[in-house]
Amino acid sequence: MATNPMHQFNVYRIGPEIKLGEVDISFTNASLFMVISSLAILLIFNLGTKKNSLIPNKIQLLAELSYTFISKMINDTAGSKAKPYFAFIFSLFMFVLFCNMFGMIPYSFTVTSHIIVTFVLAAFIFIGVTIIGFIKHGFGYLKLFVPSGVPVVLLPLIVVIEIISYLSRPISLSVRLFANMMAGHTMMKVFGGFVISLGIIGGWLPLSFSVALTGLEILVAFLQAYVFAILTCIYLNDALNLHH
Amino acid sequence: MLKKIIFRSLIFIFVFQSITQSAESEGMPQLNPEFWISQIFWLTLTFGILFLVLSKFILPKISANLETRKSQILENIDIAEKQRKESEDKIKEYEKIILKSKDEAKTLFSEARKKVLSEINVKKETLENEINKEIKIAEKEIIELKNNAPEKVNKIAIETSKELVKELIDAEVNNSNISAIVEDLSKRNKDKYYDV
Numbered sequence: 001m002a003t004n005p006m007h008q009f010n011v012y013r014i015g016p017e018i019k020l021g022e023v024d025i026s027f028t029n030a031s032l033f034m035v036i037s038s039l040a041i042l043l044i045f046n047l048g049t050k051k052n053s054l055i056p057n058k059i060q061l062l063a064e065l066s067y068t069f070i071s072k073m074i075n076d077t078a079g080s081k082a083k084p085y086f087a088f089i090f091s092l093f094m095f096v097l098f099c100n101m102f103g104m105i106p107y108s109f110t111v112t113s114h115i116i117v118t119f120v121l122a123a124f125i126f127i128g129v130t131i132i133g134f135i136k137h138g139f140g141y142l143k144l145f146v147p148s149g150v151p152v153v154l155l156p157l158i159v160v161i162e163i164i165s166y167l168s169r170p171i172s173l174s175v176r177l178f179a180n181m182m183a184g185h186t187m188m189k190v191f192g193g194f195v196i197s198l199g200i201i202g203g204w205l206p207l208s209f210s211v212a213l214t215g216l217e218i219l220v221a222f223l224q225a226y227v228f229a230i231l232t233c234i235y236l237n238d239a240l241n242l243h244h
Numbered sequence: 245m246l247k248k249i250i251f252r253s254l255i256f257i258f259v260f261q262s263i264t265q266s267a268e269s270e271g272m273p274q275l276n277p278e279f280w281i282s283q284i285f286w287l288t289l290t291f292g293i294l295f296l297v298l299s300k301f302i303l304p305k306i307s308a309n310l311e312t313r314k315s316q317i318l319e320n321i322d323i324a325e326k327q328r329k330e331s332e333d334k335i336k337e338y339e340k341i342i343l344k345s346k347d348e349a350k351t352l353f354s355e356a357r358k359k360v361l362s363e364i365n366v367k368k369e370t371l372e373n374e375i376n377k378e379i380k381i382a383e384k385e386i387i388e389l390k391n392n393a394p395e396k397v398n399k400i401a402i403e404t405s406k407e408l409v410k411e412l413i414d415a416e417v418n419n420s421n422i423s424a425i426v427e428d429l430s431k432r433n434k435d436k437y438y439d440v
Contacts, residue, residue, distance in 0.1 A: 009273040011283070023281050030279065031286035038294040045298065049305040054313055067306045087299030094298075095291055116280045117287055182274065 005189035009113055009182065029109045030117070037098035037111065066094070070229070077230060078237040085236060092121070093229035100181060100221030104214070112224075113181035115174060122174035125232050133239035143242060173231055180224050184217045394430060401426045 013026045048063025056064055070090045074082050082089075096112055103110025111117055133141040145162040146155070191213060194206035402422045409417045 006272060011273060011276075011279040013279075020285075023285075024279070025282045025285040026279070027286070028279050028282055030283050031290075034286050034290040038290045041294060042297055042302070045302045045306075049302055049309070052305060052309040054316060063302075063306055064310060067303070067310070087303050088295060090303060091291065091295040091298050095294060111287075113274070114283060115274045116277075116283050120284050120287055121291075178274070182272075 005186045005193065008109070008185060008189060011109075011114070030111055030114065033099065033102055033109045033111050037095060037102055040102070041094045041098050066090075073226075073230060074233050077233040079241055081240040082233065082236050089229055089232055089236075092125075092232060093225055096121075096177065096228050097222060097225035100225055101218070103181065103185065104218055104221060110181050110185055112177055113185055115178045118174035118178040119170065121228075122170040122177075125173065125235065126170040129232075129235045129239045132236070133242075136240060137242055141239070141242065144238060169235060173228065177224050177228055180220055184213070184220055188213050188217060398423070398426050398430055401430075 011028045011030050013028055014032055015027050017024065017026045019025070044059065045063050048059045048061075051057065051060060053060065067090070070093055071086060074086055074089055078085075099111040102108055103113065130141075133144070137143075145159050145166065147158060147162065150158050188210060191206045191210040195203040195210065198206060402419065405422050405426065406417055406419065409415060409422075
């Protein structure tokens with residue numbers, strides 16, 4: 001192969017090595033794209049709320065549409081009780097979406113293609129949701145593991161399964177996003193490599209595949225951000241409105 | 245069909261091999277813990293700042309603007325509804341006024357008509373009276389004339405007979421003789437002369 005398709009995921013230091021005590025917290029390309037994504041979000045939404053006119057211009061409309069989109073999503077999945085967590089879910093969705101989208105730019109770095117990033121986000125959500133659940137319902141939150149209408153004989157088995165599925169939430173949430181991003185970008189890189197290696201005669205087929213994959217990946221970038229946010233809403237719904 | 249499947253599986257194997265080969269040669273950079281702490285640190289920092297700025301400054305602005313727009317729209321709808329009601333009331337009033345004025349016009353018209361008719365009747369009556377009077381006068385005159393007519397005619401007859409006798413036989417005739425004859429004739433032939 002001309003280039004290693006995994007090479008794009010390498011993290012390397014930009015600038016000097018920064019150490020906090022013994023811990024290395026150097027500014028890397030991953031950090032750079034986190035900063036760029038955050039700044040882009042803040043820039044767009046700052047521009048979108050600058051004028052706040054009665055009849056919105058395009059960028060204000062964008063800000064307002066994304067606001068209503070997220071607020072509707074939260075309201076549909078987690079109900080009106082989830083309103084205090086709107087700002088967090090909004091930031092989460094925007095952050096993941098922008099990191100995914102910036103990853104689509106050639107030679108850029110995809111922050112969300114790293115398991116550690118998605119896992120930290122998912123673990124934070126998991127811990128936060130669990131804390132919210134225990135604050136709202138006390139030990140009654142443990143009823144989540146005991147579904148109603150289950151025969152007593154099956155109950156031990158069901159409870160174990162429920163606990164395992166609950167505990168695997170952060171893993172499934174983080175791995176879903178990370179694997180989707182990594183697989184997509186690797187595929188694109190591989191097909192890009194085929195274009196080079198097959199040359200001007202055979203390279204057209206992988207090139208067209210690459211073009212199609214780019215469209216697909218943009219869709220996936222949006223979809224995974226949406227899935228990440230909506231799963232957070234669903235977990236939040238479990239914690240806020242104990243349905244079992 | 246078979247060709248397609250073979251071709252596809254070949255491509256798949258190729259892709260898979262290249263991925264596994266590269267993974268073997270360099271491994272997945274994601275699993276290299278060298279920069280994990282750094283990534284966690286920068287993620288917390290950037291996401292924290294993003295969350296703070298969005299929740300403290302930007303999202304309240306958007307929601308406030310959405311609220312004001314909503315209330316403005318509701319207000320405008322209210323105002324429009326009010327104005328619609330007002331205009332409906334005005335239309336009703338206007339229709340009432342039109343009906344009223346129509347009635348008034350009708351009464352005015354009928355009054356005027358009555359007036360004109362009565363005036364015409366009065367004039368007609370006076371005219372008829374005058375005509376009747378004149379007719380009566382004329383009738384009187386005619387009667388007078390009728391009554392006076394025989395005397396005059398007798399006189400004329402007497403005079404003309406006197407003159408005729410003088411011319412024809414050159415003799416003077418007494419007026420009284422002639423008048424006696426004429427009166428006698430006229431009395432006898434009165435019915436013949438006047439078709440009374």
